[in-house]
Amino acid sequence: xxxxxxxxxxxxxxxxxxxGGDVASTWAAMLEGRSGVAVIEDEWxxxxxVRIAARLAVDPAExxxxxxxxxxxxxxxxxxxxxxxxxxxxxxxxxxPERLAVVIGTGTGGVGSLLAxxxxxxxxxxxxxxPYVVTQMMANGPAAWVSMDLGARGGARTPVSACSxxxxxxxxxxDLIRLGRAxxxxxxxxxxxxxxxxxxxxxxMTALSKREDAPEEASRPFxxxxxxxxxxxxxxxxxxxxxxxxxxxxARIYARVAGAGITSSAVHITASDADGQQRAIRLALADAExxxxxxxxxxxxxxxxxxxDIVEADVIAETIGLHAVVTATKSMTGHLLGxxxxxxxxxxxxxxxxxxxxxxxxxxxVDPGVKLDLVSxxxxxGQWRAGLANSYGFGGHNVSLVLTGV
Numbered sequence: 001x002x003x004x005x006x007x008x009x010x011x012x013x014x015x016x017x018x019x020g021g022d023v024a025s026t027w028a029a030m031l032e033g034r035s036g037v038a039v040i041e042d043e044w045x046x047x048x049x050v051r052i053a054a055r056l057a058v059d060p061a062e063x064x065x066x067x068x069x070x071x072x073x074x075x076x077x078x079x080x081x082x083x084x085x086x087x088x089x090x091x092x093x094x095x096x097p098e099r100l101a102v103v104i105g106t107g108t109g110g111v112g113s114l115l116a117x118x119x120x121x122x123x124x125x126x127x128x129x130x131p132y133v134v135t136q137m138m139a140n141g142p143a144a145w146v147s148m149d150l151g152a153r154g155g156a157r158t159p160v161s162a163c164s165x166x167x168x169x170x171x172x173x174x175d176l177i178r179l180g181r182a183x184x185x186x187x188x189x190x191x192x193x194x195x196x197x198x199x200x201x202x203x204x205m206t207a208l209s210k211r212e213d214a215p216e217e218a219s220r221p222f223x224x225x226x227x228x229x230x231x232x233x234x235x236x237x238x239x240x241x242x243x244x245x246x247x248x249x250x251a252r253i254y255a256r257v258a259g260a261g262i263t264s265s266a267v268h269i270t271a272s273d274a275d276g277q278q279r280a281i282r283l284a285l286a287d288a289e290x291x292x293x294x295x296x297x298x299x300x301x302x303x304x305x306x307x308x309d310i311v312e313a314d315v316i317a318e319t320i321g322l323h324a325v326v327t328a329t330k331s332m333t334g335h336l337l338g339x340x341x342x343x344x345x346x347x348x349x350x351x352x353x354x355x356x357x358x359x360x361x362x363x364x365x366v367d368p369g370v371k372l373d374l375v376s377x378x379x380x381x382g383q384w385r386a387g388l389a390n391s392y393g394f395g396g397h398n399v400s401l402v403l404t405g406v
């Protein structure tokens with residue numbers, strides 16, 4: 001006999017992005033269609049083939065005590081600051097430590113600290129290497145630090161699946177609650193890899209936009225003139241909670257995470273794969289028991305690459321249809337890699353909760369192959385029963401999450 005699944009609610013939100021140091025400022029900037037992309041003027045970027053990126057609006061180190069901040073990689077600082085915001089937003093649920101879990105995904109972990117300490121080793125020798133470098137570079141570091149900060153003893157887990165890491169973390173959090181292994185889970189993603197080596201690598205792949213003359217116009221998902229993505233940094237976390245427990249304590253519920261679909265394409269290490277994406281969406285719809293016609297809005301992965309955007313547009317049209325309104329907020333934040341899928345879930349939850357969905361920035365000349373109802377100019381208002389958030393990553397990772405309104 002099939003086991004009845006418990007409902008899982010989103011009761012807290014936290015974010016730090018190129019648009020703002022918290023959810024409120026990030027959301028306000030998205031609704032206004034602002035850009036967080038700029039030219040990097042630092043000396044280390046002078047000789048890079050691409051010098052535009054979406055860096056954080058607020059340095060997380062400034063929001064932490066100095067002694068605490070210096071022990072942490074930037075992605076760990078982000079996770080800690082963002083988790084504290086999400087936990088406070090959820091009104092600090094009273095939960096037994098053994099029933100509280102943390103799942104935070106990342107694509108590159110503490111790569112910034114690793115590269116910096118490698119430079120210190122090369123230039124000054126082993127005695128100048130920081131004793132914190134091992135714990136700073138660990139991919140599981142963000143989840144570990146947040147678990148200690150919150151006293152979470154129900155598990156600290158770290159999905160590492162490139163750009164879908166944050167979305168997969170939320171899917172894992174959903175499973176932990178459904179399986180009865182936790183009552184509350186802090187889940188999402190964090191990323192801070194705007195470094196010379198990472199940017200040079202993406203540039204060598206010809207994956208980055210080269211619009212240095214107008215950086216705020218560089219990220220343009222679904223536009224016919226798109227030429228690549230913009231690397232960004234940030235974090236987004238949500239507090240997932242058993243819906244019955246959230247209701248019993250009178251918590252505000254933004255939305256419910258109703259279903260998840262995770263597939264692997266097993267085709268190519270970087271290329272988009274329509275079959276894998278379609279299967280992920282259909283699995284998520286089936287898991288949520290939601291009809292495609294009930295999905296009123298979609299937060300697309302849409303990184304602004306020539307090949308990737310058109311594949312996803314066709315997949316959305318095939319699996320959901322042309323009735324849903326579609327946004328792509330990477331047009332404003334750039335691509336936050338392992339944090340991007342979690343930010344997409346956060347945006348979808350807010351859109352369902354407030355009845356507003358942010359526009360796609362820089363959408364002046366829609367690719368003629370894209371038939372979707374794209375939000376442009378002003379935010380779109382509406383009341384939607386369900387929303388879909390897509391996230392895809394190098395390695396053939398495909399994650400789709402279905403959220404429903406309250």
